[in-house]
Amino acid sequence: MTDRLPQMLRADARDNRERVLEVARTLFSEKGIDVTMREIARRAEVGPATLYRRFPTKQMLIDAAFADELRLCREIVDDGCADPDPWRGFCSVIERISVLNGRNQGFVDAFGAANPELGSFAEHRGALLRKLADLAGRAKAAGLRRDFVIDDLVLVLMAGRGLSSAPPSGREAAARRFAALAIDAFRDSPANADLPRPARLVAGVVRPTAV
Incomplete structure (x- = not known):
């Protein structure tokens, strides 16, 4: 019985953690x-x-809760950057991240938040945005409009937050439609009108001259 008690306590603690x-x-x-x-x-x-014994800070809970989403986000960006056609890779990132965006409002909030509680997410966000800025720079010679800046991609992510409020049955279709519209806006074309000055949303994360 004395041997079983620690095992029962460990199992109970594990169950509590998974439930949280x-x-x-x-x-x-x-x-x-x-x-x-x-x-x-x-x-x-x-x-x-x-709760606080398992997760002493909210950041630790967020990191654990979104570990899978963060891994998938990195995979999406890495796949896009590895595509030999940078415009195609850029488009794939927008589509796949839009679908991810529609599934989980919390992850997008955490990934985009300028919140000191979310330091680890800020680090991941900065690293991925720098990769995307490099991809966009290469994509400008392959189909991306010349006046694109990385802040424009952040605008798309911010706008896509509303996808999570769509009915679950139509959420993925809405995300793909949204992505197609965004990609069409980013496509280089003689018909492109001049854009207003960019909103600097990632100052200090990506150098303004990077894209």
Whole structure:
């Protein structure tokens, strides 16, 4: 019996952790990252002390909850950058990230937030945006409009947050349609009108001259 007790306690702790993560993923996906730790604990039916013992900070909980999404986001960017046709690679990034965007509002909020609580996400975001800036620079010789700046891609991500409010059955189709419209706007064409001055949304993350 004395041997079984530590095993039971470890199993209980593991179950609590998985339940907290499942609830956090659901709430972050539905409501974004402003959900409080208290609400997560209540929905997971654990005490605040139990929650903070497993995840001492909200950032640690967010990192654990979105580990799979972050891995997929890196994979999408790496695949796009590796495409020998940079315009095709750029388009694939927009489409695949738009679909990811539609699935999970919380991940997009965390990835795009300028929030000191989310330091690790800021680091990942900066690294991926620098890769995308390099890809966009190469894509300008292969189909991307010449006045594109990386902030324009951030605008698309921000606009795509609304995809998560679409009915689940039509969300992926809406995301792909949204991506196609964005890609068409980014395509180099003699018919392109001059754009207003860019909104600098990633100052300090990507050098303005990078794209």
